[in-house]
Amino acid sequence: MSSTELVPASGTASQAAARVDGRQFLTFRIGGEEYGLDILRVQEIRSYEAPTRVAHAPPFVKGVVNLRGVIVPILDLRIRLSQPSEYNGFTVVIVLNVAGRVVGIVVDSVSDVLELAASEIKPRPEVPAAIDSRFMTGLCKIGERMLILLDIEAMIKSPDFGLVD
Template identity: 50%
Template sequence: MSGNVSELHATTPAGEYLAFTLGQEEYGIDIQKVAEIRSYETPTRIANAPDFVKGVVNLRGIIVPIVDMRIKFSLGTPSYDQFTVVIILNIGHRVVGMVVDRVSDVTTLTPEQVKPAPEIGSVVNTDHIVGLGTLDERMLILIDIDKLMSSADMGLIENTALAA
């Protein structure tokens, strides 16, 4: 007999998560996937790329596709201001940039602070949500960034990166 809570803790160990904001929600991703955080700069557009792929940037000789998560999650028209940042991620053997509204902090979560994700409709496909991190009044939606970035609907990133 398997319990959801023990399975959740097996896949989401206590650890450090980078907290960032998209629209009104706060999300968290495993800090170990984050290579760096950069201010937003307009990427070079790639023909026939989906809307959420803003283009590519040259990061010290590596061509990095830039994905705007606000467009991907249909969170309205994104605006780019001094708080807009690009989180550079190491996903498998590739580097991907993720545009978010702002980054707040790095948060350490204990297993007790991670709750299973509810089975409800969400902006993010719940397959990519590994749980909810609770910190006093804050709640972080914890995303399995590997699974999200390698999912079928994001597969165009791989093609875009190869085309560049």
Template identity: 60%
Template structure:
């Protein structure tokens, strides 16, 4: 299974039937702020997350990567994707989920972060949602010992909570070791 999202426009067109407009009563097209937009939603354990669709290159079924010795437990290894060596990070392990079982629903979201291709393993991909800015609330302040710098907001979507992430900030963080901090 591989779903290629070549451009933002093809991503929007290929998911037109799946997208949900979450604007409520009394909200018009101008009622948005910088937190809104289109998000690919996915599951990690019992939680649902969303990332900006423009960062997604494609979605692929999980294949076992080639392990790199002495790497962090969440770094699963590398795969060859049409001639490009792609590092694979298991977000379930990175976020300390109870289990990280690999099954038919497990997928790799291939991301393009600052011109670098990176894969993120997730339990499953849900859909593409269009969220108006006023549907997104700021992330709550949490104990300073918990790094929430990559969380951009929380949205309430049809009786479920959606945690919105800045996937670029997460993948670029020093503990990930995937990006050169000098690249800006």
């Protein structure tokens, strides 16, 4: 299984000062939508490899993998968001550290890392959507793209996922 370790970006003093005001987000795609999550939650990005199935798990729990001695549940966020997709060469697993656990989420593809100032992030809408608005921290327009920012920790802690007591 190949993986990409994320390392903090180094930069100039002005870039470091900008990072104090802004936050960095890993962006990814599910279906036709683009999402972002706090880069500080990301441990690594791995190519998708079929995990070991777990009996009686909900459909979005694809199974578990052994990641350097740690058993990691793999959740297909696409299924959870009612966006079933095929598994192809772009399908990846984002390994996260959230709620005191290591969890992998399956997404269609990873785009890039964006730094966003607080002023660029618009409040979350209170409209019915595939994703519960309590799991959204806001929206951001990047050129012609609309980025949905997720509170991945709240999502994983949610009773809907059944991973945290």
